[in-house]
Amino acid sequence: MKQTNTSIRIPMPVRYLINAALIVLLWFILSSLMRSGAITNYWTGIIIMIGINIILAVSLNVATGYLGQLPLGHAGFMAVGAYAGGIFMRAVPVQEFLRAGNAGASVPYILIALLISALTAGIFGLIIGIPALRLRGDYLAIITLGFGEIIRVVLTNIDSVLGFDFTFGSAGLKRIPKYSSFTLVFICVVLTCFIIHTVMKSRHGRAILSIRENEIASESVGVNTTYYKTFAFVLSAMLAGVAGCLYAGYIGSLYPSTFKFMKSIEILVMVVLGGMGSMLGSVLSATVLTVLPELLRSVADYRMVAYSLALVIMMIFRPKGLMGSYDFSLSHLLEKGLCAVRLLFGRKSSEKKGESRE
Amino acid sequence: MLLSVQDIHVYYGAIHAVKGVSFDVDKGEIVTLIGANGAGKSTVLNTVSGLLHPRSGSILFQDESIVSVAPNKIVGRGLAQCPEGRRIFAQMTVEENLEMGAYTRPASSIEQNIAHVYDLFPRLKERRRQIGGTLSGGEQQMLAMGRALMSEPKLLMLDEPSMGLAPILVEQIFAIIDELHASGSTILLVEQNAQMALQVADRAYVMESGQITLSGTGSELLNSDSIKKAYLGG
Numbered sequence: 001m002k003q004t005n006t007s008i009r010i011p012m013p014v015r016y017l018i019n020a021a022l023i024v025l026l027w028f029i030l031s032s033l034m035r036s037g038a039i040t041n042y043w044t045g046i047i048i049m050i051g052i053n054i055i056l057a058v059s060l061n062v063a064t065g066y067l068g069q070l071p072l073g074h075a076g077f078m079a080v081g082a083y084a085g086g087i088f089m090r091a092v093p094v095q096e097f098l099r100a101g102n103a104g105a106s107v108p109y110i111l112i113a114l115l116i117s118a119l120t121a122g123i124f125g126l127i128i129g130i131p132a133l134r135l136r137g138d139y140l141a142i143i144t145l146g147f148g149e150i151i152r153v154v155l156t157n158i159d160s161v162l163g164f165d166f167t168f169g170s171a172g173l174k175r176i177p178k179y180s181s182f183t184l185v186f187i188c189v190v191l192t193c194f195i196i197h198t199v200m201k202s203r204h205g206r207a208i209l210s211i212r213e214n215e216i217a218s219e220s221v222g223v224n225t226t227y228y229k230t231f232a233f234v235l236s237a238m239l240a241g242v243a244g245c246l247y248a249g250y251i252g253s254l255y256p257s258t259f260k261f262m263k264s265i266e267i268l269v270m271v272v273l274g275g276m277g278s279m280l281g282s283v284l285s286a287t288v289l290t291v292l293p294e295l296l297r298s299v300a301d302y303r304m305v306a307y308s309l310a311l312v313i314m315m316i317f318r319p320k321g322l323m324g325s326y327d328f329s330l331s332h333l334l335e336k337g338l339c340a341v342r343l344l345f346g347r348k349s350s351e352k353k354g355e356s357r358e
Numbered sequence: 359m360l361l362s363v364q365d366i367h368v369y370y371g372a373i374h375a376v377k378g379v380s381f382d383v384d385k386g387e388i389v390t391l392i393g394a395n396g397a398g399k400s401t402v403l404n405t406v407s408g409l410l411h412p413r414s415g416s417i418l419f420q421d422e423s424i425v426s427v428a429p430n431k432i433v434g435r436g437l438a439q440c441p442e443g444r445r446i447f448a449q450m451t452v453e454e455n456l457e458m459g460a461y462t463r464p465a466s467s468i469e470q471n472i473a474h475v476y477d478l479f480p481r482l483k484e485r486r487r488q489i490g491g492t493l494s495g496g497e498q499q500m501l502a503m504g505r506a507l508m509s510e511p512k513l514l515m516l517d518e519p520s521m522g523l524a525p526i527l528v529e530q531i532f533a534i535i536d537e538l539h540a541s542g543s544t545i546l547l548v549e550q551n552a553q554m555a556l557q558v559a560d561r562a563y564v565m566e567s568g569q570i571t572l573s574g575t576g577s578e579l580l581n582s583d584s585i586k587k588a589y590l591g592g
């Protein structure tokens with residue numbers, strides 16, 4: 001009766017509807033709990049940070065898990081997005097709208113800020129990606145690490161060098177309007193996952209995966225490998241920029257030191273722990289690695305030790321990460337459930353089908 | 359002429375690897391390029407497929423120059439290369455590997471071409487759901503060849519398909535090359551296994567340290583004394 005586990009297939013549009021309904025339901029539950037106060041402001045903040053970290057992890061996963069490179073400058077792209085969005089939002093009258101409780105009027109500005117962040121980070125991704133992607137392995141890791149640090153150093157010193165108030169150096173870019181509501185972050189997370197999922201399921205996604213598997217073979221079947229490597233890298237940077245923009249609108253003040261090399265490593269740890277190339281893995285480990293440090297506040301000094309330990313243990317017991325490269329879909333789970341039900345209750349009918357097939 | 363290579367010189371930095379090589383391939387022919395390790399055979403193939411650029415010389419495919427055409431565009435024009443050393447997509451299934459081979463083709467062509475490849479390599483059909491990396495060496499070679507065929511190439515270039523395979527598998531691979539030839543395919547075959555290559559080839563070129571030193575029909579070279587001494591063990 002083995003063939004029964006593939007016998008139920010939910011058609012594609014229905015799958016999308018199911019997923020969409022479940023996502024809306026999740027949003028509804030969370031936001032009702034927040035409004036009723038069952039989820040405190042403190043936890044709302046943590047949930048927003050989870051969302052931002054999910055975007056960072058799944059976007060880095062495009063470059064590491066799917067493209068198979070090891071960039072170490074993701075925090076740099078986040079910083080570019082954060083500063084671009086933050087500077088823009090300070091220049092427009094969003095603060096006044098938010099104070100007056102007129103959040104609706106700020107929506108167009110928020111959209112523009114997200115766009116500016118994504119584009120700026122994307123342009124930096126392009127500038128860095130074109131030379132960096134000619135290298136591979138350790139060299140690519142080192143050059144992206146260098147670029148990430150350069151971005152941070154530039155953000156720190158550009159004002160004193162050029163003599164105007166732009167990033168406010170290490171004093172920090174303060175009083176950014178706090179536009180990152182739970183709903184905004186939630187929508188961005190869903191859209192990010194949807195975009196990545198759609199790209200990776202397409203012909204372009206196949207091309208990206210084939211580069212990871214074997215670049216020479218990929219070239220030999222006619223994939224424009226330079227183009228797709230750059231494409232994946234820029235997509236990854238753009239989404240990191242979006243995360244940065246959301247971060248700016250949540251925290252309200254930006255300091256270059258936030259975007260140190262360790263931030264890139266933290267994001268990388270999320271991806272590696274979740275399983276390279278698994279979006280679900282990235283989502284799960286971004287969640288766990290955001291919540292755990294909060295719960296373990298008292299031993300915060302040992303956070304880095306815990307990270308390293310977690311990684312070492314992971315390498316020993318699950319070298320491919322929590323989820324490997326496995327990606328699940330809710331509707332797939334539902335299909336399995338339906339099959340199980342059918343096996344339990346409709347054994348006879350499925351047996352007949354099995355016979356007629358033979 | 360389907361492919362015409364004229365006096366190409368290829369360098370790796372300061373290393374002059376290919377020193378003025380000329381040859382051509384006509385429609386329906388199997389032409390083989392034989393020579394010892396390091397003679398420059400792969401360099402020639404990689405130059406034709408656009409991965410390397412000649413410093414001078416011309417390469418015409420269907421009477422158009424492809425010297426400055428990008429590798430992915432060259433595949434689209436009908437020139438497929440099956441690279442040296444079984445470069446398969448290790449984590450994709452056999453069938454996904456084949457689908458990738460049709461990357462430059464419209465999706466509607468895939469089904470028919472997969473059926474054709476499975477006809478040639480029944481073994482691949484048995485293993486269609488298996489992960490590429492878990493295939494044996496011979497099966498991986500079959501997969502690499504099948505994948506190259508998925509683009510419906512006008513010219514198929516094979517780089518040492520028999521490398522590292524057991525004798526019985528070498529015979530199988532050459533039997534399939536023969537079969538492809540019989541069905542009208544045009545093949546440029548690079549080999550170190552001179553005996554087998556000369557048996558299937560219409561014409562052959564011998565390469566030594568970056569130059570072509572001898573050429574003729576397959577049977578002429580099989581019977582040539584210098585070839586016997588240098589490549590066929592007596």
Ligand SMILES: Nc1ncnc2c1ncn2[C@@H]1O[C@H](COP(=O)(O)OP(=O)(O)O)[C@@H](O)[C@H]1O
Pocket residue numbers: 370373375393394395396397398399400401402
């Ligand atoms: N990437 C490379 N860099 C420098 N030299 C190379 C490179 N690839 C090949 N060569 C040199 O070019 C010559 C021809 O190599 P190749 O074309 O691979 O020979 P064959 O395929 O006939 O064994 C050899 O001397 C080899 O050492």
Ligand SMILES: [Mg+2]
Pocket residue numbers: 399400401442518
């Ligand atoms: Mg070679």
